[in-house]
Amino acid sequence: MKLTERQQEVLETLRDIGRDNAVRHRGRTPYLYQRDCEKLLKGDEACVFGLGGLTWQVGGRLGLGASSVLSTFKTLESKGLIIRETRNPRYQRPLYWWPVGMAEALAEELMPSVEVTP
Incomplete structure (x- = not known):
């Protein structure tokens, strides 16, 4: 699927934020990290709330306004x-x-070594 440069940047930044959120408690708060891992095992729907990225986070990392990020999110x-x-x-x-x-x-x-729910 062909994406514009902005769409690709927004998608990659959202992935980076999701990855950061998924491991933010590893090593510091094992209980919270375990809960985040349980969300990952339940699939994408379980991860959106809490592990997902916010419009302003993506905009802040890329120097874009929230409205621009939101319209790109809707396209994606x-x-x-x-x-x-x-x-x-x-x-x-x-x-x-x-x-x-x-x-x-x-x-x-x-x-x-753990199987994931699709």
Whole structure:
């Protein structure tokens, strides 16, 4: 699938944020790290809230405005490359975003002997 340079940058930054969030407690707070690993094992839907990236985080890392990042997120979502948080229907807009397939990839990297739920 062909992506624009901005779409690729946003997607890669979202992956970096997800990876950072998944390992942020490793070595410091084993209980919280274990909970994050359990989310990874449950798949992408379980990871969006809490491990996913926020619009302002991606914008801050790339020097883009939130509206620009949000429109790019929506385009990537329509292409099936990212999913958004939908847990709380009261939100006007989604807060967290997560790359599709990343839970499995991170689980294989962090816990190679454990099977992941697709």
